[in-house]
Each structure stands twice: as structure tokens, then as C-alpha cells.
Amino acid sequence: MEFIVANYKKQPKIEEIANHVNLNEYYFQKLFKDWAGVSPKKFLQYITLNELKNNINKTKSIQELSETVGLSSQSRVYDLFVRIESVTPNEYKTKGLGIRIDYGLHNSPFGLCLIANTKKGICAIEFIDDNEDEVINQLKKKWLNASIHRNDKETSHLVNLIFRNKNRPIKALLFGTQFQVKVWEALLKIPFGQLSSYSEMAELIDNPKASRAVGSAIGNNNLAYLIPCHRVIRRLGGLGGYKWGQGRKLSIIGWESSKIDD
DSSP states (O other): OHHHHHHGGGOOOHHHHHHHTTOOHHHHHHHHHHHHSSOHHHHHHHHHHHHHHHHTTTOSSHHHHHHHTTOSOHHHHHHHIIIIISSOHHHHHHTSTTOEEEEEEEEETTEEEEEEEETTEEEEEEEOSSOHHHHHHHHHHHTTTSEEEEOHHHHTHHHHHHHTOTTSOOOBOOOSOHHHHHHHHHHTTSOTTOOEEHHHHHHHTTOTTOHHHHHHHHHTOOBTTTSOGGGEEOTTSOOOOOTTOHHHHHHHHHHHHHHTTO
16 A cells, blocks of 8 residues: 555556565455455555545646646546546536536425526435525535525426426436445435335445445435435334434335325
């Protein structure tokens, strides 16, 4: 790990890293993944991406940015951002610059909620209790340079679309790491009115040992109800956590169960 961190600008090959610790390439990769939880290639990508993030506002172009971390081309910078962060380098740098976000506060079957929408799709659905200002500030912080406007009229039609019409496709604008997006996509495969467990979700994304990481990704979902993290419970029957309150989670599960035959 120290060798990779010290030499990431050279983008060393796996063989070179293995030779540094006097192991053959196959055994080194297996040992590294068992110890670190990720492959040496993925570890190098994370280190490189972290440096890209640190330097993205200090460089004038993607080409200059690629040179600061030893990548051979602009396309490799682009690939790293999209693969791991699920956004382009420009989207990461600008934090929503040029994007208009309209948000509104609306009553739903499960209480007051904030719905934020863009031309590319819905970017936030948050249930609100006594934390309206906090939720709005979090939206503005996440999309720091976007043009954000309160417009209840513009978003009012989305309430029925989200909570009432379960067969209508809805466009969403996701902002998360590749792993988080993979987990959120897996959540969409849980049938309406049915439940799954954290371990089952880990198996669904072909990473059976990642139950805890899956739980963390689920907790970072900011499209309440639309991405159905409420359908995931503990394997032994416990309700499990829920970002918007266990009582609300139980209400949603019961409501969906009652609607299966509607």
C-alpha cells in the first residue's frame, strides 16, 4: 500500500508492485484483496481519483489534470470519475453549474416531503419532520453551483407519479459512487410489496461479504420511496434502520403490502 501511494504517478503495473514485495503476481493479488478488501488495481484507482479530486480546481484543463497524476490520457481521467463517482469530471468540478433545480414541499401518504427535479430527472426526495431548513440546506450544499428554486407548482405533478402510479417509468438523476449506484439499482429489483435482507442484497450485487457496505450505501439513498430502501430488513426479522424513521418505514411496508392486490 505504501509503495502504491508513493508511486501512483508512475501508475505501476501489478507485476511491478508484486515484485516490490517479492511475491508472484497471482498470490500477491489474492493476498492484497484478502487484506485490503479491494484489488491492488482498484486501490490504485482510488488513490489516483483522490488526487484528481484534490487537483481538479488547481488545473486549467483535463489534459493538465491527467498529467498531474501520471495518467496517459484525458479519457482515463474521464473513465475513473464515471466508473467510481458516476459523474463526469466537469460535473464533479462544477457541482451542478448550469443545472436548474426546482423543488417543492408536498403532502404524501407518509407525511410531508421535499421533491427536487431537473430536466434530467428527479434528484432528491426527502421526507420532512421538523427539519425543513436542514433538508433544503443539504440540497443546496450537494448541488452547490446549481440554480435552485422553490416551485411547488412545477413539482406538484410528481407526487402522484411517485406514490400512486407504480407502473409508470420515472427519470432520476443519481449522484453517488459506482458501488452506491449498483446497490440502488439492485433495490429497484425488489418487487413492490416484498422484502429483502441486507445479506440478500449483497449477494444480488455479487459481493456476499459486503452486507455492511450495502447498508451504508442504502443509508446514502436520497430518493426516498422511489429507490425502495424501505424494503430491506435484517435477515432475522428485525426492521433495521431507516433514514426517515422506523415508524415511517413500517408504515410504508404495511401500505405497500395492502396495495398488492389493488
